[in-house]
Every structure is written in structure tokens, then in C-alpha cells.
Amino acid sequence: MLAEPPPSLRYASPRASTTAAPEGRSAGYWRRLLPVLAVLAVVTRLPSFRHPLWNPDEGYLAVQARILADGGSLYETVVDRKPPLLPWLYELCFAVFGDDSLHPLKVLAVLAQLLTATTLAATARDRWGDRAGRTAGVLYLLVSIGLNPEDAQAATFEIFMLPFTAAAVYCAGRGRWTGAGLAVAGAFLAKQTGGAVLVPVLWLLWHGSPRRSPQRADLVRLALALVVPVLGAALLTDPSGFLFWTVTGSGAYATFTGSELHVLFRALANTALLCAACAGLIPPVVRVVRVARAAAVDLWLWLGASAVAVLAGFHFFGHYYLQLLPPLTLLAAAALQVLPRDRLATAVLTSAAACALFLAWGLLAPRPELAHAHRLAAQLQHRTAPEDRVLLWGMHPETYWLADRAPASRYLTAGLLTNYSGGRDGPQVGEKHAVAGAWPVLVTELRERPPALIVDDSRGKPYAPEYLPTLRRLLAGRYEPLPDQIDGAVLYVRSPGG
Numbered sequence: 001m002l003a004e005p006p007p008s009l010r011y012a013s014p015r016a017s018t019t020a021a022p023e024g025r026s027a028g029y030w031r032r033l034l035p036v037l038a039v040l041a042v043v044t045r046l047p048s049f050r051h052p053l054w055n056p057d058e059g060y061l062a063v064q065a066r067i068l069a070d071g072g073s074l075y076e077t078v079v080d081r082k083p084p085l086l087p088w089l090y091e092l093c094f095a096v097f098g099d100d101s102l103h104p105l106k107v108l109a110v111l112a113q114l115l116t117a118t119t120l121a122a123t124a125r126d127r128w129g130d131r132a133g134r135t136a137g138v139l140y141l142l143v144s145i146g147l148n149p150e151d152a153q154a155a156t157f158e159i160f161m162l163p164f165t166a167a168a169v170y171c172a173g174r175g176r177w178t179g180a181g182l183a184v185a186g187a188f189l190a191k192q193t194g195g196a197v198l199v200p201v202l203w204l205l206w207h208g209s210p211r212r213s214p215q216r217a218d219l220v221r222l223a224l225a226l227v228v229p230v231l232g233a234a235l236l237t238d239p240s241g242f243l244f245w246t247v248t249g250s251g252a253y254a255t256f257t258g259s260e261l262h263v264l265f266r267a268l269a270n271t272a273l274l275c276a277a278c279a280g281l282i283p284p285v286v287r288v289v290r291v292a293r294a295a296a297v298d299l300w301l302w303l304g305a306s307a308v309a310v311l312a313g314f315h316f317f318g319h320y321y322l323q324l325l326p327p328l329t330l331l332a333a334a335a336l337q338v339l340p341r342d343r344l345a346t347a348v349l350t351s352a353a354a355c356a357l358f359l360a361w362g363l364l365a366p367r368p369e370l371a372h373a374h375r376l377a378a379q380l381q382h383r384t385a386p387e388d389r390v391l392l393w394g395m396h397p398e399t400y401w402l403a404d405r406a407p408a409s410r411y412l413t414a415g416l417l418t419n420y421s422g423g424r425d426g427p428q429v430g431e432k433h434a435v436a437g438a439w440p441v442l443v444t445e446l447r448e449r450p451p452a453l454i455v456d457d458s459r460g461k462p463y464a465p466e467y468l469p470t471l472r473r474l475l476a477g478r479y480e481p482l483p484d485q486i487d488g489a490v491l492y493v494r495s496p497g498g
Helices: 029-044 054-068 085-097 105-127 130-143 157-173 177-190 192-207 217-234 239-249 260-277 282-292 295-312 318-335 341-364 368-383 398-403 438-448 469-475
Strands: 389-393 452-454 478-482 490-494
Touching: 029 105, 029 130, 029 157, 029 341, 054 085, 085 105, 085 177, 105 157, 105 318, 105 438, 130 318, 130 341, 157 177, 157 295, 157 318, 177 192, 177 217, 192 217, 192 295, 192 318, 192 469, 217 239, 260 318, 260 341, 260 478, 282 318, 282 341, 295 318, 295 438, 368 452, 368 490, 389 398, 438 469
Parallel strands: 389 452
Antiparallel strands: 452 490, 478 490
């Protein structure tokens, strides 16, 4: 075994390059590679067009966008524990293409994946040559759908965060610190954990050039480019609300206690799925890790910081794992440069086979919860007028969007009022575990503008009204249940004296 990384694995800053084409590069590179990546991006995202939406996050964003388009304010008239970039993107698409379909967002998700793959290819090419660039771009798209389709195919936070994270490392590798700072800010504004990419960016700032220490101007450019967009987003919304909902207001959500076995099973299941998807990537990385542990340190830091981001909050939802794929893909591309050439073919074929299996899963898998949401939406349309407000007490805000009915509260799911959104149950679910101050706000909203219809969609879950005294009091005397249920969901209409 070699005592130090072979030359092909050592990091060489592109900043040291001359204007001449580096060794191993060929003319017409992008003209040949981009069509291949574009086809792969489209094929791997085909399942996303099969259903109107894939998970409640898409429904949440769609409802937020409608509220914002009607004059609402983020973190005031509608709230979520996420930064504003995705709600704004949904709002923009709805303004341009209409709000009755998510197809424009699905197309943008295809472009986001293509941009991520292209940026990873450019990074690998800068460092290790043409073949590494092709390897990184192709492998990333092949493994990008390696999770439950509800996690991998939804046009939500991680998909739009990843191009920013890839761009941050690419710009930092080239010494473009303004671009790197803007990319880190974009990643954070798409989802807070996107800020983890700042770790490899800072390492490159300190160690990625022969100077071994950054110039003050570089650090200032990076800091300003990062801070100004985040402050701008806070000022465009509500600064105190932005701080609360994106940083300080999630203490009960980000906790290890509650449903430990359930969360552990989810972590193991999603880890197993990702390992199956990355079966072609992991062996080469493991094989050369002893040789390469001192090479491409920024990529190892990126992978480690992304793993910490997956662990944050101890929920282990499948879509969290998408953040691991860009650094893992680059590490695999680097490892395959020093292994025998047949290992590259094995890695690509193995990844392609896994991709085919996940693609079939996405194209064939049923969506029973979506069918339930459609049935509920049909009842809401039948029993209310378009101008009526309704309250859905459940975890599927997409029903508001499917029914084209406005929510009666700024809280679009029961999770924000019970902590069930974290996948918790038992002792960690209830009124006392809600977001601070949420219940008084809900009571005021429902008394000032009583909803025409309330849907209890808890279906035996621990956030059912029977466990929540405040909700029981709101229902008692003012609403009465209808005799017919929809798959276990109970509909409450205003009582004559309510």
C-alpha cells in the first residue's frame, strides 16, 4: 500500500493553472457530455411527473405559495420551519404558470439536478481531468434517485439546495470567494442544513492555495456574499419571525427523545436504501480510503458535515440523505482514477442497475395517502364554497391545494401544534410540545374567522382531538360531526347555534 496519495488523487488548485488546457482535457468536452447528463436527468426524474405531488412538503409549499400570492406574509400569516427561498420559488412559478399544477416546479427540479451534476463534473474535471468529470456527472445522476420515491422525486428543499452546495465547493476551489459565499447563502436559504457546505469552503479558503492562509480581502468577500443575502431575506420577510422559525423555534422538534425505536428503524431503512443505490460508489471509496485520507480533504469534510446535517434533529427522513450524494460522488470519481480501469465500468454498471430498480419503484409504486387526500378534497369542494375557509387537522396540507380552499389558520399541519411533525408519538406529542405561543394564536384565528368545515384527519394518531383539550373545547358546542367518514377522517360542520 502506498504511503501517500498518488499524484492523480492529490488536490491541485485550478487557480494554479495557466491559460493552457490542463493535461487530460479535450476540445468539445461539454458539447459531448451535456446531452448525456440532460438525458439522464430527465430519465431519472420521470417518476416525479406521475403524480400531482409526491409528499406533504410539496403540498405545504403549494399552499404557502397561494397564501403569499393572495397578499399573505411569510412567518406571519403562514409559517413553516424553513427559509423562504422555496416558498418564493413556488409563488413565482404559480404567478407565471398558474397554481393548479406543480409541473413547472418538476421541470425546474430536473434542471436543478442537471445543474448539480454539471457542477460536480466541472469540479472533478478541474481536479483530476476529463474522465473524472464524466464519471462524477454520470454517477451523481444515477444515484440521485436512490431513496423512497416520496423522498427522491419530490420537488422540495434538498433538490433545490444541492446545486448551491455543489457551486459553493466549485467556486471555492477556483478562489471565487464572492461566488462561494453567494452559493452558501443560497444553500442555507433553501434549507438550513445547506449551510454545512461552509465547512469545506472555509477549509479551501485556508488550505486550498499555496499561501496556506487567506488574504483578508478573500475572507471579507466570502463573509459579505454569505451574510448580505441572508439578511436581505430576513428583511424581506419578518426579521424576528425569520430568526424564530428558521433557527430558534425548533427546540422540541430537534430532540432525540420520543419514538426512539421508530426513528432508529427509519434511520436504518433509509441508510440501507442509500447504500443500495450507492453500491457502485462505496467500494472504490473504501478501497482507496487509506491511500486517499490525506487527499481531497475538503471533500471528506464536506461528506462529514453533510452527515452531521443528516443527524441534526434525529429524524432521519429519507430526503435528508440526498445531501450526502454530491461529496460521495466526487470521492468516488477521485478513487476511480487510481483503480484499474475495469473498476470504473463496474461502478457505472452497478449504479445503472440500482438506478433502474429505483426508477421502476418510482414508476410503479402506489400512493394510497394521495388517493385519500383526493377523496377528502372532493368532500371539501362539495360541502364548502370557494370563498370558505376550512381547517384540516392532520399532516397532509396538500388537501387544501387539491380542494382549492384556503386554510383557516397559519399552521398548515397539526405537527406545529403538537410536535407530531417530527415523527414523534407518545410522550413527545401534545399541546405542551407545540411551537411556543402557537395555541393562543390558533384559538384567536378560529374565533375571529370560524372555518366553515373542520376535518379531523388524525385517524387514531396521538394528535387526535381526544388528546388535546383546547381543540376539544373549540369543537364542543360550535361544530357537530357528520355521520359519514372518509377513510376514518371525521368532518365537522358548524352547528346551528355555533
